[in-house]
Amino acid sequence: xxxxxxxxxxxxxxxxxxxxxxxxxxxxxxxxxxxxxxxxxxxxxxxxxxxxxxxxxxxxxxxxxxxxxxxxxxxxxxxxxxxxxxxxxxxxxxxxxxxxxxxxxxxxxxxxxxxxxxxxxxxxxxxxxxxxxxxxxxxxxxxxxxxxxxxxxxxxxxxxxxxxxxxxxxxxxxxxxxxxxxxxxxxxxxxxxxxxxxxxxxxxxxxxxxxxxxxxxxxxxxxxxxxxxxxxxxxxxxxxxxxxxxxxxxxxxxxxxxxxxxxxxxxxxxxxxxxxxxxxxxxxxxxxxxxxxxxxxxxxxxxxxxxxxxxxxxxxxxxxxxxxxxxxxxxxxxxxxxxxxxxxxxxxxxxxxxxxxxxxxxxxxxxxxxxxxxxxxxxxxxxxxxxxxxxxxxxxxxxxxxxxxxxxxxxxxxxxxxxxxxxxxxxxxxxxxxxxxxxxxxxxxxxxxxxxxxxxxxxxxxxxxxxxxxxxxxxxxxxxxxxxxxxxxxxxxxx
Amino acid sequence: xxxxxxxxxxxxxxxxxxxxxxxxxxxxxxxxxxxxxxxxxxxxxxxxxxxxxxxxxxxxxxxxxxxxxxxxxxxxxxxxxxxxxxxxxxxxxxxxxxxxxxxxxxxxxx
Numbered sequence: 001x002x003x004x005x006x007x008x009x010x011x012x013x014x015x016x017x018x019x020x021x022x023x024x025x026x027x028x029x030x031x032x033x034x035x036x037x038x039x040x041x042x043x044x045x046x047x048x049x050x051x052x053x054x055x056x057x058x059x060x061x062x063x064x065x066x067x068x069x070x071x072x073x074x075x076x077x078x079x080x081x082x083x084x085x086x087x088x089x090x091x092x093x094x095x096x097x098x099x100x101x102x103x104x105x106x107x108x109x110x111x112x113x114x115x116x117x118x119x120x121x122x123x124x125x126x127x128x129x130x131x132x133x134x135x136x137x138x139x140x141x142x143x144x145x146x147x148x149x150x151x152x153x154x155x156x157x158x159x160x161x162x163x164x165x166x167x168x169x170x171x172x173x174x175x176x177x178x179x180x181x182x183x184x185x186x187x188x189x190x191x192x193x194x195x196x197x198x199x200x201x202x203x204x205x206x207x208x209x210x211x212x213x214x215x216x217x218x219x220x221x222x223x224x225x226x227x228x229x230x231x232x233x234x235x236x237x238x239x240x241x242x243x244x245x246x247x248x249x250x251x252x253x254x255x256x257x258x259x260x261x262x263x264x265x266x267x268x269x270x271x272x273x274x275x276x277x278x279x280x281x282x283x284x285x286x287x288x289x290x291x292x293x294x295x296x297x298x299x300x301x302x303x304x305x306x307x308x309x310x311x312x313x314x315x316x317x318x319x320x321x322x323x324x325x326x327x328x329x330x331x332x333x334x335x336x337x338x339x340x341x342x343x344x345x346x347x348x349x350x351x352x353x354x355x356x357x358x359x360x361x362x363x364x365x366x367x368x369x370x371x372x373x374x375x376x377x378x379x380x381x382x383x384x385x386x387x388x389x390x391x392x393x394x395x396x397x398x399x400x401x402x403x404x405x406x407x408x409x410x411x412x413x414x415x416x417x418x419x420x421x422x423x424x425x426x427x428x429x430x431x432x433x434x435x436x437x438x439x440x441x442x443x444x445x446x447x448x449x450x451x452x453x454x455x456x457x458x459x460x461x462x463x464x465x466x467x468x469x470x471x472x473x474x475x476x477x478x479x480x481x482x483x484x485x486x487x488x489x490x491x492x493x494x495x
Numbered sequence: 496x497x498x499x500x501x502x503x504x505x506x507x508x509x510x511x512x513x514x515x516x517x518x519x520x521x522x523x524x525x526x527x528x529x530x531x532x533x534x535x536x537x538x539x540x541x542x543x544x545x546x547x548x549x550x551x552x553x554x555x556x557x558x559x560x561x562x563x564x565x566x567x568x569x570x571x572x573x574x575x576x577x578x579x580x581x582x583x584x585x586x587x588x589x590x591x592x593x594x595x596x597x598x599x600x601x602x603x604x605x
Binding site: 132136139143146147150155156158159160161162166169172173176179180183189233236237 | 531577588
């Protein structure tokens with residue numbers, strides 16, 4: 001029974017999506033059903049994480065009872081379970097926001113099924129132990145995310161979706177080339193088996209090609225610097241409930257993939273990859289920070305901020321010491337909570353604006369009548385900038401501390417510069433919305449999206465910031481686990 | 496046979512990338528189709544032609560590998576769905592923006 005448990009966080013949203021399609025005639029029932037499915041799946045993945053951590057053994061399920069290298073393995077190890085919990089917390093909050101949102105697109109009968117499909121794809125991509133299966137789940141995420149953007153109230157949603165779909169088509173092409181090269185060289189797609197065989201025969205001619213294409217595919221998924229150009233368009237044009245998901249957890253597929261690549265599949269070859277990640281991450285931190293300072297649109301600013309924050313995680317993965325990996329992991333979790341809350345708050349303010357837009361020349365000065373949203377935005381902004389008592393302080397402290405102990409002073413200085421930019425753009429947005437006098441004659445509408453979802457998320461961020469010990473303990477256990485790839489391999493291959 | 500595969504895959508990738516970079520929607524859609532087929536051919540070349548008899552057939556002889564074929568099937572289904580979606584988006588874009596030129600689809604600027 002324990003092994004089947006890892007199926008549930010994927011099956012529940014997927015089956016929930018199918019049933020939600022059948023419930024399309026009654027919107028209320030459909031919404032309640034979707035929320036129930038999401039909460040059940042969240043509870044199941046939390047139980048999975050607790051179980052994995054308390055026993056210290058991963059949960060492995062061989063689909064169809066085919067033994068490990070031949071069938072598809074679902075692998076709920078500590079890292080995957082933590083990522084799954086992170087995704088599902090944010091997704092559940094996203095559903096709460098969607099329910100209280102005044103967007104027209106939330107009323108469409110396809111919205112909740114697609115949202116659940118997005119949840120299933122995300123969780124599946126984290127929990128799978130097979131490279132091709134990862135491709136399938138990543139495609140599910142891409143397609144449902146694109147459709148959710150294309151139906152946005154914003155008329156240019158289709159344009160953003162079109163751009164994103166082309167880029168991710170390229171990413172899946174690269175992923176398939178990597179899969180083909182690896183299968184041609186090593187005759188397996190199971191990540192554990194692949195890790196074992198690559199370590200045994202590292203000089204197959206197609207290996208560098210697979211390494212390069214796989215890295216590029218994950219970099220596109222995470223919108224890292226040279227592949228980021230679609231991301232601000234895509235994340236600012238989608239409906240608020242969806243953009244909060246896209247910019248916080250969907251980009252984590254790439255971070256997760258790179259973490260797996262450097263610690264499991266390509267351990268021997270990870271050196272140059274790590275250096276590349278540090279360089280790209282630092283460019284992302286600086287470029288994302290500067291672009292966020294320069295932009296005139298609140299959601300777009302947060303999208304550029306994601307570019308910078310992902311850069312911090314890549315720098316942590318690139319430094320590669322256990323402490324730096326732990327910092328990257330804590331950063332990923334905290335960023336998911338903070339960024340989704342911030343985007344929801346920006347969307348909330350935009351929903352109160354006279355014309356629905358998050359551009360600063362529309363929402364500037366609107367904040368006078370929105371004190372609660374302002375307080376939450378201030379707290380979230382402090383988190384993004386890394387000020388105590390928010391959880392962002394924890395992640396930045398860990399990251400800079402790990403950089404000091406790894407003696408990476410040059411990259412540390414650049415990352416710290418980028419961190420100052422974070423403070424600047426958050427303060428600028430707060431000042432523009434809440435301090436400046438309103439635009440001529442503009443008044444906030446008396447109603448808008450509900451604030452409960454961002455309030456919950458910011459509350460969680462504050463809780464982690466004040467009482468961070470559980471998250472730190474879990475992350476330390478995860479890093480302890482992924483630093484011994486041999487344990488992962490033997491867990492999947494039986495024994 | 497392998498040389499033929501290599502040349503065909505290379506040619507198809509070249510044509511696909513060239514078409515993807517064109518400005519006309521129709522060309523881009525053609526590029527998507529050719530790209531997904533180039534990749535399917537690449538996946539098939541991983542070893543589908545190595546055997547003499549089908550994987551689970553009763554006949555004797557060198558069995559061919561069933562996995563590349565399964566992968567290609569999955570990839571075909573996914574790329575078919577993706578292509579249908581791309582065409583639908585192109586249709587809507589061509590109505591909303593009244594153009595078939597990708598360079599004129601540029602309203603997202605701030």
